[in-house]
Amino acid sequence: MKIDLRYATHPEDAKRYDTETLRRHFLMESLFEPNGILLTYSTIDRVVVGGVLPTTGSVALTAPKEIGSPTFLARRELGAFNIGGPGRVVADGAVFELANRDAIYIGKDTADVRFESVDPANPARFYVMSTPAHARCETRLITAAQAKTMAVGDAAKSNKRVINQYILPGICDTCQLVMGLTQLEPGSMWNTMPAHTHGRRCEVYFYFDLAEDARVFHLLGEPTETRHLVVKNEQTVISPSWSIHSGVGTSNYAFIWGMGGDNVDYTDMDWVAMETLR
Numbered sequence: 001m002k003i004d005l006r007y008a009t010h011p012e013d014a015k016r017y018d019t020e021t022l023r024r025h026f027l028m029e030s031l032f033e034p035n036g037i038l039l040t041y042s043t044i045d046r047v048v049v050g051g052v053l054p055t056t057g058s059v060a061l062t063a064p065k066e067i068g069s070p071t072f073l074a075r076r077e078l079g080a081f082n083i084g085g086p087g088r089v090v091a092d093g094a095v096f097e098l099a100n101r102d103a104i105y106i107g108k109d110t111a112d113v114r115f116e117s118v119d120p121a122n123p124a125r126f127y128v129m130s131t132p133a134h135a136r137c138e139t140r141l142i143t144a145a146q147a148k149t150m151a152v153g154d155a156a157k158s159n160k161r162v163i164n165q166y167i168l169p170g171i172c173d174t175c176q177l178v179m180g181l182t183q184l185e186p187g188s189m190w191n192t193m194p195a196h197t198h199g200r201r202c203e204v205y206f207y208f209d210l211a212e213d214a215r216v217f218h219l220l221g222e223p224t225e226t227r228h229l230v231v232k233n234e235q236t237v238i239s240p241s242w243s244i245h246s247g248v249g250t251s252n253y254a255f256i257w258g259m260g261g262d263n264v265d266y267t268d269m270d271w272v273a274m275e276t277l278r
């Protein structure tokens, strides 16, 4: 396992960052390594995000020093989405089968977590996100069919997409972790415009299902001080609570969003009027 430490940033500092500095603080460029776990630990809401790519072996979630506990989930909860071939998560001996786009919520106190692929030639790819948790919610599989879907946007605005909510109260009990997956329709490239912030929570976007030469111009920054990051397939951007998080692609794409912070109310967003954006 490799874990990269990132620190929180004040928006007055962030507005002076050049491209390279923005990328160093807010972008995770690489998440997958065969039979490995690549994580980023951010002091923003103490979220941990990353990827697990089991091929021939069973990949165990160990607790590096940054986690500060004997096991990874002693004081945390975790969500994992499979974006690859058929996979398996084993949580304290209980086996969960995850097809493509199925997710699992793993509750606090789960001591032993392992990730596996059914077929090493068509490996599972798990995108994971973890937040601190101080109560145990039940570990459970949320299949793509069980997610709550919301069709939003329209083709004339190039933002027709389906927001799939997976880890949210009412669908799956959780302490502070909230996660879902948004799929853009062919011909639609914009997500989340008009944009919003939510001072109560940070948000992480993991973009995937992009062709090798496709890019998403991810928008971040305070609404009156926007910046962009050019993002490619399977890259991740962290948005502090003061930042918008929106993007436009050179093609359609999908992304997994996840939040951590002070509430688990999906609708708690501060919408930004177009007139305000700079």
Ligand SMILES: O=C[C@H](O)[C@@H](O)CC(=O)C(=O)O
Pocket: 161, 163, 180, 181, 182, 191, 192, 193, 203, 245, 257, 266, 269
């Ligand atoms: O706070 C919620 C999030 O930003 C996302 O759910 C937005 C999103 O998936 C979309 O607009 O497509």
Ligand SMILES: [Zn+2]
Pocket: 196, 197, 198, 203, 245, 269
């Ligand atoms: Zn948001």
